[in-house]
Amino acid sequence: xxxxxxxxIPQFLLFSTLGLVDTYFGCIIPYAVGSxxxxxxxxxxxFDSIPRDLDEAASLDGAGEMRTFYKILLPLTLPSIATVALxxxxxxxxxxxxxxxxxxxxxxxxLPLALYDFxxxxxxxYGSFAALSIIMSIPVFIVFMIFQxxxxxxxxxxxxxx
Amino acid sequence: MAGVRLQNVSxxxxxxxxxxxxxxxxxxxxxxxxxxPSGCGKTTTLRxxxxxxxxxxxxxxxxxxxxDDVLPKxxxxxxxxxxxxxxxxxxxxxxxxxxxxxRKYSKQQIEEQVTKTAETLEMxxxxxxxxxxxxxxxxxxxxxGRAIVRNPKVFLMDxxxxxxxxxxxxxxxxxxxxxxxxxxxTTIYVTHDQAEAMTLxxxxxxxxxxxxxxxxxxxxxxxxxxxxxxxxxxxxxTMNFVEGTIRSTGDGAVFDTGEFxxxxxxxxxxxxxxxxxxxxxxxxxxxxxxxxxxxxEGSAEVKxxxxxxxxxxxxxxxxxxxxxxxxxxxxxxQAPIGxxxxxxxxxxxxxxxxxxxxxxxx
Numbered sequence: 001x002x003x004x005x006x007x008x009i010p011q012f013l014l015f016s017t018l019g020l021v022d023t024y025f026g027c028i029i030p031y032a033v034g035s036x037x038x039x040x041x042x043x044x045x046x047f048d049s050i051p052r053d054l055d056e057a058a059s060l061d062g063a064g065e066m067r068t069f070y071k072i073l074l075p076l077t078l079p080s081i082a083t084v085a086l087x088x089x090x091x092x093x094x095x096x097x098x099x100x101x102x103x104x105x106x107x108x109x110x111l112p113l114a115l116y117d118f119x120x121x122x123x124x125x126y127g128s129f130a131a132l133s134i135i136m137s138i139p140v141f142i143v144f145m146i147f148q149x150x151x152x153x154x155x156x157x158x159x160x161x162x
Numbered sequence: 163m164a165g166v167r168l169q170n171v172s173x174x175x176x177x178x179x180x181x182x183x184x185x186x187x188x189x190x191x192x193x194x195x196x197x198x199p200s201g202c203g204k205t206t207t208l209r210x211x212x213x214x215x216x217x218x219x220x221x222x223x224x225x226x227x228x229x230d231d232v233l234p235k236x237x238x239x240x241x242x243x244x245x246x247x248x249x250x251x252x253x254x255x256x257x258x259x260x261x262x263x264x265r266k267y268s269k270q271q272i273e274e275q276v277t278k279t280a281e282t283l284e285m286x287x288x289x290x291x292x293x294x295x296x297x298x299x300x301x302x303x304x305x306x307g308r309a310i311v312r313n314p315k316v317f318l319m320d321x322x323x324x325x326x327x328x329x330x331x332x333x334x335x336x337x338x339x340x341x342x343x344x345x346x347x348t349t350i351y352v353t354h355d356q357a358e359a360m361t362l363x364x365x366x367x368x369x370x371x372x373x374x375x376x377x378x379x380x381x382x383x384x385x386x387x388x389x390x391x392x393x394x395x396x397x398x399x400t401m402n403f404v405e406g407t408i409r410s411t412g413d414g415a416v417f418d419t420g421e422f423x424x425x426x427x428x429x430x431x432x433x434x435x436x437x438x439x440x441x442x443x444x445x446x447x448x449x450x451x452x453x454x455x456x457x458x459e460g461s462a463e464v465k466x467x468x469x470x471x472x473x474x475x476x477x478x479x480x481x482x483x484x485x486x487x488x489x490x491x492x493x494x495x496q497a498p499i500g501x502x503x504x505x506x507x508x509x510x511x512x513x514x515x516x517x518x519x520x521x522x523x524x
Contacts, residue, residue, distance in 0.1 A: 053247035056214050061308070062235045062264030071260075075251045 004034060005097050012101050026102040027110070031095065035088035046080035047073065082147035089143055093136075111136050164225030164315040165190045165348055166211055171220035173206050173372075180206040182372040184220070191346045193339070197359040198369035199395070204352045207369070208318050211350060213237050224315060235264070240309035241318040244325070246301050248293040254280075254304050255289040261312050279311045282341070299330045306338070310345060317342070317349040323358065335361055356396050360384065368392050385511070390520040393445050393513060399477055399488045401445045404507070408514060409439040417444050417507075421483040425460045427510045433523040442523070445513040451489035452506035453478055455496065461504040466497045480505055 011030055012021065020026040050073060058068040074081075096112040103109055109117075115132050118125040144151070166188040173181040181203040188194045196204040209215040211222055213234035221230050229237055240261070248257050258279055262272045280286040283303045293301055302322060309317055323331045323338075339362050342349050353359055359366050360380045367377045368391075376388045387393035393401045406419040408426060415431035416423045426444070434440060454461065464480030464487060471493065478497045480487045489505050497503050514523045 051245060051247065053243045053245050054249065056212075056234070057241070057243060057247035057249075057308075058260075059214075059234045060212060060237075060239065060241050061261035063260075064235065067264065072249055 008101050022105050031092040035091050039084040042084050046077040050076050079150040082150035163190050167223040169221045171217045174218045179372050193342050193349045193364045195359040195363035195366045196352045197366050202369040203372035204369050208352045212241050212318050238314050239316040240314040242305045242309050242322040244321040246305040250293050253290050258307050258311050275311050279307045283307050317347050319351040390515040399448050401447050402487050404444040407441050410434045410437050422462045424507050429510050430512050430514050430524050433514050441517040443515040448488045448490040450509035450511045453489045453491045454504045457504050460508050461506040463502050464505050466501050469497050
């Protein structure tokens with residue numbers, strides 16, 4: 001696996017051709033696609049670990065494929081969904097490198113860029129830096145609180161088994 | 163309720179034939195047990211009836227309708243899996259209600275049916291628990307409950323008792339038989355446990371290598387096996403098989419093992435023409451062998467190399483040359499290891515199997 005950072009320049013060139021630099025989509029697309037590989041990997045593991053008997057039992061009980069998916073399979077993969085969701089959220093929320101390249105207009109800036117802006121060549125606004133750091137951590141904290149009951153099992157369950 | 167009919171059903175996985183040309187007629191309300199060793203195709207056959215596998219050739223009928231192209235959910239059958247396949251995130255109540263919800267029963271009907279089923283299976287106090295909070299036996303009952311809750315046409319059961327401990331298995335076996343008779347629902351039950359098959363079945367279908375060997379009432383299959391495989395599979399301990407030659411004598415016939423010979427019952431001797439002889443296998447069950455501490459006419463001396471006490475009886479393992487013979491004896495029979503006992507192998511219930519085809523000749 002290559003570090004994601006090395007794809008930033010090609011991405012920038014591509015997105016500038018497409019006119020996506022300095023737009024939210026310029027970040028949204030790479031964030032979504034970037035988190036997909038690990039998410040798919042974890043979710044595949046999660047679905048694979050559900051015994052086939054459960055699908056079959058549901059189909060004999062009268063559920064169609066969609067119903068089996070929503071009523072049986074999806075609830076059983078919640079720990080993995082929680083893991084994947086938190087992972088994807090944190091990856092995007094805390095990214096600085098890509099946003100720094102894609103977003104030049106400071107009205108579009110993400111919080112990590114604003115945070116970085118508090119560090120100036122000759123002065124660092126430590127007070128503001130600390131305050132914004134705390135503000136930034138609140139959503140992460142909230143998301144973690146929501147998912148934590150799944151997360152403890154999910155962290156191991158998603159990777160090896162569901 | 164409906165019967166089930168399999169007509170020339172075969173199933174091939176890649177290059178392996180799992181089920182070969184199976185013809186089976188399960189009557190309305192009948193308890194049919196598919197019995198056989200691991201990998202004999204019995205579970206595949208059951209899954210074909212359920213619609214979880216498509217037969218490579220042949221057809222399945224439930225009642226009068228051909229169901230080859232009918233989805234499992236529309237076949238109106240219920241299946242109990244070996245793993246129980248309970249929905250782990252739902253309570254027992256919701257597990258039972260699930261098949262009813264899928265079939266759009268009203269809330270009131272669902273409550274009535276769930277309560278009734280829970281009462282039938284004596285698990286009303288478990289309704290709010292989740293599967294992981296239940297013992298193996300309780301889970302097994304929930305799985306059964308999920309099958310009976312909507313009165314399907316046919317029950318399919320895939321070794322549902324194999325995860326229970328020995329004592330619970332015996333108890334559940336009786337309950338299951340009782341329940342099936344009360345509900346009167348046609349049932350196909352898969353097992354590799356011959357004791358389970360004997361106690362549960364109205365009829366047993368014995369399978370090997372994807373083919374049905376014999377179908378019949380348990381007593382019939384036990385007493386009159388069609389071939390050596392069936393004879394050896396049913397009964398515990400397994401039937402004793404002795405290779406050798408049966409030979410006509412002046413007033414009857416003897417079976418010669420090469421090591422020793424013993425007279426055979428006229429019923430067994432009937433396989434021979436007068437003056438003839440035939441190579442084959444003599445089969446006799448442990449309970450048909452007479453054991454004694456002294457020589458009697460026609461008995462053979464064997465050395466005891468072990469005995470299993472079963473409670474009111476014991477199985478004496480005797481050896482002579484290359485032969486191992488197991489005979490049933492009363493509990494108090496004295497057979498210390500290394501001693502000699504006399505076994506009488508002449509019995510009207512013995513069988514004779516052809517050396518080449520292994521088919522039972524008597």
